[in-house]
Amino acid sequence: MTEERRKVLGWISGCLGGCALLTAGAPVLGFLSNAVRRKRRTRAFDLGDAAALPDGQFRLVTFTYEDETGYTRRPRILSAYLRRDGDRVLALSPICTHLRCNVAWDGASKGFMCPCHGGMFDAEGRVTKGPPVEPLFRFPIELKDGSMTLIVPESYKG
Amino acid sequence: MNRLLDAPLPRQAGWGHVLGSALLWAFLLQLVTGVLLSMYYSPTEERAYASVAYIQDRMTAGATIRAMHHYGATAVIILAALHLARVFFLRAYLDRRSAWVLGWIAFLAILGLGFTGYTLPRDMNAYFSLQVGANVAGLIPGIGDSIVQFLYGGPTMEEWTLQRIFTLHAVVLPCVVLLASIAHVLRVSQKGLVGEPSEKRFHPDLLPKIAAAVFVLTLAWVGLAASRPIPMEPPADPTNATYVPHPEWYFFGFQQLLRMFEGTGEFVGAILIPFAVIAALVALPWYDRRPESRGRVRAACGVALLLGYSALTVAGYRAYLHDVANAPKPMVDVAPPRLDYAWMEAGEPDTELVDLGQHYYQALNCAVCHETPEVGRAMNVPAELASAGDRLRPRWTVEYLRRPWPIRFEDRQKRPHGRMPDFRLTEEEAVALAAYLTTLHDPARVPVAGIDWKTPDRRKTAEGADLYRRLLCFQCHKINGEGEEMGPDLSKIARRLKPDYMHAIIGAPQKILPGTKMKYDDLPPEHVEALVRYLQTLK
Numbered sequence: 155m156t157e158e159r160r161k162v163l164g165w166i167s168g169c170l171g172g173c174a175l176l177t178a179g180a181p182v183l184g185f186l187s188n189a190v191r192r193k194r195r196t197r198a199f200d201l202g203d204a205a206a207l208p209d210g211q212f213r214l215v216t217f218t219y220e221d222e223t224g225y226t227r228r229p230r231i232l233s234a235y236l237r238r239d240g241d242r243v244l245a246l247s248p249i250c251t252h253l254r255c256n257v258a259w260d261g262a263s264k265g266f267m268c269p270c271h272g273g274m275f276d277a278e279g280r281v282t283k284g285p286p287v288e289p290l291f292r293f294p295i296e297l298k299d300g301s302m303t304l305i306v307p308e309s310y311k312g
Numbered sequence: 313m314n315r316l317l318d319a320p321l322p323r324q325a326g327w328g329h330v331l332g333s334a335l336l337w338a339f340l341l342q343l344v345t346g347v348l349l350s351m352y353y354s355p356t357e358e359r360a361y362a363s364v365a366y367i368q369d370r371m372t373a374g375a376t377i378r379a380m381h382h383y384g385a386t387a388v389i390i391l392a393a394l395h396l397a398r399v400f401f402l403r404a405y406l407d408r409r410s411a412w413v414l415g416w417i418a419f420l421a422i423l424g425l426g427f428t429g430y431t432l433p434r435d436m437n438a439y440f441s442l443q444v445g446a447n448v449a450g451l452i453p454g455i456g457d458s459i460v461q462f463l464y465g466g467p468t469m470e471e472w473t474l475q476r477i478f479t480l481h482a483v484v485l486p487c488v489v490l491l492a493s494i495a496h497v498l499r500v501s502q503k504g505l506v507g508e509p510s511e512k513r514f515h516p517d518l519l520p521k522i523a524a525a526v527f528v529l530t531l532a533w534v535g536l537a538a539s540r541p542i543p544m545e546p547p548a549d550p551t552n553a554t555y556v557p558h559p560e561w562y563f564f565g566f567q568q569l570l571r572m573f574e575g576t577g578e579f580v581g582a583i584l585i586p587f588a589v590i591a592a593l594v595a596l597p598w599y600d601r602r603p604e605s606r607g608r609v610r611a612a613c614g615v616a617l618l619l620g621y622s623a624l625t626v627a628g629y630r631a632y633l634h635d636v637a638n639a640p641k642p643m644v645d646v647a648p649p650r651l652d653y654a655w656m657e658a659g660e661p662d663t664e665l666v667d668l669g670q671h672y673y674q675a676l677n678c679a680v681c682h683e684t685p686e687v688g689r690a691m692n693v694p695a696e697l698a699s700a701g702d703r704l705r706p707r708w709t710v711e712y713l714r715r716p717w718p719i720r721f722e723d724r725q726k727r728p729h730g731r732m733p734d735f736r737l738t739e740e741e742a743v744a745l746a747a748y749l750t751t752l753h754d755p756a757r758v759p760v761a762g763i764d765w766k767t768p769d770r771r772k773t774a775e776g777a778d779l780y781r782r783l784l785c786f787q788c789h790k791i792n793g794e795g796e797e798m799g800p801d802l803s804k805i806a807r808r809l810k811p812d813y814m815h816a817i818i819g820a821p822q823k824i825l826p827g828t829k830m831k832y833d834d835l836p837p838e839h840v841e842a843l844v845r846y847l848q849t850l851k
Contacts, residue, residue, distance in 0.1 A: 254444070271571045
């Protein structure tokens, strides 16, 4: 009888403890998961004087915007390598697709070099050497009424 | 207490058994210095750098405490690794499974403390190390991106990323280490040390050895921290594309693994290999059980592992040096101009040179640290440049840009204030930048004195030299080795500063340099002029 009693009460204690953990765990996991579910908005930046870029050369252009994250507002900087070939504009992200360091344009080798782990990309953003797999991200460019707009999609991590 | 002191020890008890206790002491000292640093450190984007700089530069013993915490990380990791290696090679983990696993939990948490620690000061290396370190988790297929986002607290580095990392570093990981080590020590003392029973007791057979080891360790540790503080790097510039970040020395081998595997093999190098090695070591007591078997194989594997990681560390460090020497400059395709010094005498540089200098200014992202009218102030540490044209002589600017540390800060170890990076500029590039800087004027800060400085006036210059002595300027300033060191050395001051700026400072020191200890707000204008004329002769 006492063995039976021990067993049943043991089960009940286990269930009560488990329920207590689940009850406390739900809001804890909810709070923690907020970080994973956060998203950024898609943004557009006017490339007004892109036509003034020298033909066939890269320029590092920076865009500043007011970012609202939770309780804060502060300026955030995005940058892109812009190159004009005739009336086509190529906008490459400077973020290395390996571990997100910034790549620099190296005029000597006509490519982008990542200072962190030796990744290299050619002038079109394709991987030529090192650990990265994906090419540099190309920002889509929209033509509206003759003026060009650079689109930073919400999935962009820069 | 007496039970602890009288605890019986095996015949083999000796200096090797000191490691665990020394490790505990080192960790407790890390807790103390860490608590001290956390009293002034601010884990926010805006103030993290300034708060660490404040601790480093202004706090009593601040640089020493920070350096102790830095060297302490190395001490803890070395002691933990030695302790672990000893247990591994002596096979002391047999029949001590839970102590072995608890020790590993503490060791991995200690490595986590090392990594999170050097991402906190928000200088260049901290920023890019965090970026790289967090994104290593992103290499895990499937859930990698979510882990990175969890570490950041959002899709990219957010306002509270530093706060989260600080919580990990100062709350979560220390708790893990503490709880695991307490359980570890309890478990070991329950079971007793491995070896043949003997007459030896904890005191006097081990305690004095521990005390001696702790004494030597602490002396070396504090001595090193006091004599060699850890310099800070420039504040983080998230857009910088040429800075080569470096991990702390114990992660160089890991970084080399990241480099060696290309493309999709990256997952193997960065995640699979380290995970497999650690899992194989942690599980050792479960598959290495037969009392006398495989001793040689195990020893050979252990030695191979140590040598292998050492080789990776050396290779990683050499690759880092190579990258530093070969990093491209961020000038983005613009050819350097012809060398032109003529404008420095004639007056204004031509617009082409100024435009090029401005381009360099933007490409190097000088505005991240220096205040300028267009961009506003980003960091409250370095000099403002909005009035650079009123203040600085272009020839000095060129020299300074090319060799920032030796010119202004003789000994970077003694006075780790020199945070201006060396951009490895060519002379042409430095001249173009200096040309741009000369065009920056701020009349509200440095008004035009309206005095013709070009025409020498011997009488006033002599009067200035006399005033310099009578006003006791030498009590704070030094000229050619004579005087005190409280204020700047004035020996060659005319090479650096223009007369109008000197005129503004001496006329109203508190207005130009708020908070300066320089007094004399009420000098008559003719005395100010005389002093400036005298100082302008110091070249």
